[in-house]
Amino acid sequence: MTTSNPSKQEFLAVLKSxxxxxxxxxxxxxxxxxxxxxxxxxxxxxxxxxxSSVGEYISEFETGLAKFTNSKHAIAIVxxxxxxxxxxxxVGVKPGDEVLVPTLSFVATANSVSHCGAIPHxxxxxxxxxxxxxxxxxxxxxxxxxxRDGELHNTTTGRRISAVVPMHTFGHPMQIAxxxxxxxxxxxxVVEDAAESIGSFVGxxxxxxxxxxxxxxxxxxxxxxxxxxxxxxxNDDELAKRIRHLATTAKxxxxxxxxxxxxxxxxxxxxxxxxLGCAQLSRLxxxxxxKRILAKKYAEGFSSARSMQFVTEPHGTTSNYxxxxxxxxxxxxxxxxxxLSAARADGYMCRPAWNLLHTLPMHESSPRAKLxxxxxxxxxxxxxxxxxxxxxxxx
Ligand SMILES: Cc1ncc(COP(=O)(O)O)c(C=O)c1O
Numbered sequence: 251m252t253t254s255n256p257s258k259q260e261f262l263a264v265l266k267s268x269x270x271x272x273x274x275x276x277x278x279x280x281x282x283x284x285x286x287x288x289x290x291x292x293x294x295x296x297x298x299x300x301x302s303s304v305g306e307y308i309s310e311f312e313t314g315l316a317k318f319t320n321s322k323h324a325i326a327i328v329x330x331x332x333x334x335x336x337x338x339x340x341v342g343v344k345p346g347d348e349v350l351v352p353t354l355s356f357v358a359t360a361n362s363v364s365h366c367g368a369i370p371h372x373x374x375x376x377x378x379x380x381x382x383x384x385x386x387x388x389x390x391x392x393x394x395x396x397x398r399d400g401e402l403h404n405t406t407t408g409r410r411i412s413a414v415v416p417m418h419t420f421g422h423p424m425q426i427a428x429x430x431x432x433x434x435x436x437x438x439x440v441v442e443d444a445a446e447s448i449g450s451f452v453g454x455x456x457x458x459x460x461x462x463x464x465x466x467x468x469x470x471x472x473x474x475x476x477x478x479x480x481x482x483x484x485n486d487d488e489l490a491k492r493i494r495h496l497a498t499t500a501k502x503x504x505x506x507x508x509x510x511x512x513x514x515x516x517x518x519x520x521x522x523x524x525x526l527g528c529a530q531l532s533r534l535x536x537x538x539x540x541k542r543i544l545a546k547k548y549a550e551g552f553s554s555a556r557s558m559q560f561v562t563e564p565h566g567t568t569s570n571y572x573x574x575x576x577x578x579x580x581x582x583x584x585x586x587x588x589x590l591s592a593a594r595a596d597g598y599m600c601r602p603a604w605n606l607l608h609t610l611p612m613h614e615s616s617p618r619a620k621l622x623x624x625x626x627x628x629x630x631x632x633x634x635x636x637x638x639x640x641x642x643x644x645x
Contacts, residue, residue: 257557264551272597279599282475288529295525305521319456321483323490326519330445330467333480334362350414352382353606354624360607372608372618381424382416390619413439418447421572426460449538449570474530476523543641545571573633581629603631
């Protein structure tokens with residue numbers, strides 16, 4: 251560690267004190283933790299021959315997820331992107347609609363809107379939660395949209411704005427209650443992108459259960475994994491039934507005939523992934539505890555830092571601390587990149603926040619609000635290693 255920049259020194263010193271030396275292989279940003287139980291259940295699944303979209307682990311996994319999130323229904327899906335696509339389709343997003351999404355998000359949030367033939371309409375972030383800012387959204391809609399016959403329209407493009415997709419950034423719950431109020435005022439359907447926030451709560455209510463429906467991801471980089479995987483949560487019986495049907499090619503049950511009554515999707519999670527999911531779900535509380543210890547160590551470590559702060563869970567919420575994050579005291583791309591390069595050179599796999607979605611070539615002509623906060627955050631945020639393994643089993 252040779253450096254003269256004090257910001258770099260303080261950054262690397264905290265990483266080293268919390269994570270230890272990186273050794274011969276780099277310390278990942280977030281890696282899965284696969285144990286004996288995972289091996290047992292996946293082997294059992296393989297031996298049973300039920301490896302595809304039917305099998306006991308799918309229903310067991312869905313029941314476990316519904317219980318953990320206190321959601322009436324959980325439908326296991328092949329991945330978080332497909333879950334979001336299907337959720338938007340099922341709630342009635344139509345080709346040519348606009349859907350409000352935060353520009354500070356992973357690309358799947360906007361792509362899933364495009365997969366519906368709709369257009370993402372980018373909105374700004376809250377500097378505290380890092381999620382969509384409900385007050386900035388209200389201001390934007392009051393100046394740029396109008397309600398006609400109960401439907402919201404963009405006054406510039408004339409298009410219907412049918413839904414909003416809040417996202418809980420890096421696992422930190424956004425201001426969902428305020429967002430629901432704005433959505434009611436403007437007759438918008440809320441589909442929560444909770445891909446990053448399994449185990450994150452507002453009060454005692456799990457993220458992803460506030461809107462009409464919510465989606466999760468169990469990609470290998472998430473708090474727990476099914477290899478690839480996702481889920482849709484909803485408390486709406488009719489919607490759950492429709493989603494289940496649409497996720498399995500809209501096949502009407504029959505002993506031998508192929509009857510399908512809609513153009514639908516093959517999006518159901520395979521049983522073999524669900525077997526892995528059942529084992530991982532049984533260890534979720536341990537992962538969450540270990541991640542809270544890691545976050546606490548980081549918070550202590552960065553408390554005396556002069557040029558950066560550790561991002562903590564918003565007041566009144568419990569975050570899963572999926573990806574631990576520091577924020578520079580002021581936006582500074584050069585410093586951000588210097589810290590990233592130095593950490594990576596020392597074996598700590600840090601990452602910047604995603605490039606803002608409205609700047610990506612396929613979304614650059616999409617409508618947008620003013621985005622000053624997201625621009626600042628993009629230049630200020632760094633994700634730091636966050637795997638549960640560092641403090642697993644510790645109290
Ligand atoms: C915010 C957000 N939305 C959606 C997704 C998509 O999930 P998946 O990778 O399972 O398709 C992810 C994660 O990868 C994500 O971080």
